[in-house]
């Protein structure tokens with residue numbers, strides 16, 4: 001059994017990126033666990049994070065942030081899907097990652113396996129947001145899953161249900177990403193990490 005945290009860069013009600021992660025949730029559930037127990041998949045909303053504030057961090061702190069940090073620290077892998085806002089990841093996602101980069105030297109992202117996807121109504125599927133996102137994660141010590149970029153373009157035109165996308169091309173691309181994530185986790189186990 002593996003534990004996954006899914007984080008969408010969008011808080012929009014009908015978000016394409018949240019739909020990407022709904023698809024991922026479905027695909028993870030279809031993959032058998034080595035111990036037979038169902039995989040654990042939890043969604044973490046970027047809306048749970050207050051605006052990053054050093055005074056808040058050093059003072060009263062935030063129970064929501066503490067819960068999120070604990071969730072990510074306890075996960076085997078984090079899977080993120082982001083829109084591009086002016087060519088970058090959403091500000092809300094960057095804010096969440098800034099909190100998750102804390103405390104300095106003990107970030108729950110350090111050593112964490114992280115897989116990336118993106119989606120947008122435009123043809124490029126928000127692919128432009130991925131390099132900087134990967135850069136931030138690597139800077140925090142995360143292990144970004146080695147996979148060709150999965151960027152879901154023209155997302156508003158693709159078949160989808162309440163359980164995510166059903167479009168075969170999208171399902172195939174996300175299946176590849178999910179399989180690469182499981183492979184990365186198995187490699188860590190094999191390496192004794």
Ligand SMILES: Cc1cc2nc3c(=O)[nH]c(=O)nc-3n(C[C@H](O)[C@H](O)[C@H](O)COP(=O)(O)O)c2cc1C
Pocket residue numbers: 010011012014015016017018082083084085086087088119120121122124125126
């Ligand atoms: C401020 C702003 C900037 C945007 N910039 C881009 C962009 O650079 N590239 C792009 O593909 N879409 C851009 N969009 C459109 C978003 O991709 C679109 O709103 C998308 O649906 C958001 O993701 P979601 O469906 O997960 O909420 C932008 C939207 C807003 C509001």
